[in-house]
Amino acid sequence: MPRRPHPTARQARLGAELRKLREAAGLKAREAAVLLDADSVQMSQIESGIAGVSEARVRRLAAHYACDDADLIDALVAMAVDRTRGWWDEYRGVLPQVNLDVAEAEHHATFLREVVINHVPGLLQTPDYARAVFTYMRPELPEDELKPRVEHRMRRRAVIEGDDPTPYTTIIHEFALRIRVADRRTSRAQLRWVLDNIEHGSVSVRVIPVDQDGFGGAGASMMYLGGPVPQLDTCLRDAPTGIACIDARPQLERLRTLFRKVEAASLDTVASRDFVHRLSKEL
Structure with a gap:
């Protein structure tokens, strides 16, 4: 997925929540990156909201982190696949x-x-x-x-x-x-x-x-x-x-x-x- 030079607060929040799940599982970023066939830099970009993440990857990470909160996982997936361009985007740069x-x-x-x-x-x-x-x-x-x-x-x-x-x-x-x-x-x-x-x-x-x-x-x-x-x-x-x-x-x-x-x-x-x-x- 293309990199975002300026992620929104919602995009950054998704990354932060994935990082919290990883840390709760006691894993380092490089260990989680292996699961996605990525490296630690790419994992850092996902967890900072700079890079997007697919539904499949969110679910794979959640399973690897032993997260069994289905409602939370579904909510994170919804954030990951959301491509909403709301009325507020008209004010970007303004x-x-x-x-x-x-x-x-x-x-x-x-x-x-x-x-x-x-x-x-x-x-x-x-x-x-x-x-x-x-x-x-x-x-x-x-x-x-x-x-x-x-x-x-x-x-x-x-x-x-x-x-x-x-x-x-x-x-x-x-x-x-x-x-x-x-x-x-x-x-x-x-x-x-x-x-x-x-x-x-x-x-x-x-x-x-x-x-x-x-x-x-x-x-x-x-x-x-x-x-x-x-x-x-x-x-x-x-x-x-x-x-x-x-x-x-x-x-x-x-x-x-x-x-x-x-x-x-x-x-x-x-x-x-x-x-x-x-x-x-x-x-």
Whole structure:
């Protein structure tokens, strides 16, 4: 298969999971390579996502690694044979790779859970709100870079719209709902859009009021994406160098626990809807 100079996060994840299975079996890369009539360099390229791998090779490796988790193997095979060119590919070379990776990850997720503290979540932003957020990027973006970012963010909403939306739960802090990233009109329209999504039943929104007891998770912002099996869950978190993609199982378990704690500190969905409605009336 042709080499990929810039594998996507999904392609890199497949390679990483194959490496985890090999290491769990106590094998070195050169030992696994023999099974594929390859060398250690080729094996390294497969495990880094630089080189693709066929269904037959995935199943051969899994059998050699004594992996008996049929659901996991089938999920890895699905990743290996996936040749999807989604709408996000239109932005290749236009936006940073991480933007494409986020859209691809959302497209393949079985569920989405998000915690946001500072801004309304991207999947629920209006164009004007998104534009206001992007104008604060440093260095400042010229219009020809700002426009595709806003457009890309709007197109990401496809996963929570349509006839078969991905289940999406978002927990939003009151601060994010109150802060005016632009003006009163933009804030009013943004809150109305959040309410529209709630009323259409496409998302589950829960709010954390500023006076809510039991919330110590000011740094809890995250996007947790469900995989076809729990081992393939992913969590996206902001980091100093950009978005960090977390897939180590101990870390994922800690983040699932963190989400449950934040959820426990939030209002239920009905009270949250009423809360957002009151805020919109204040504007």
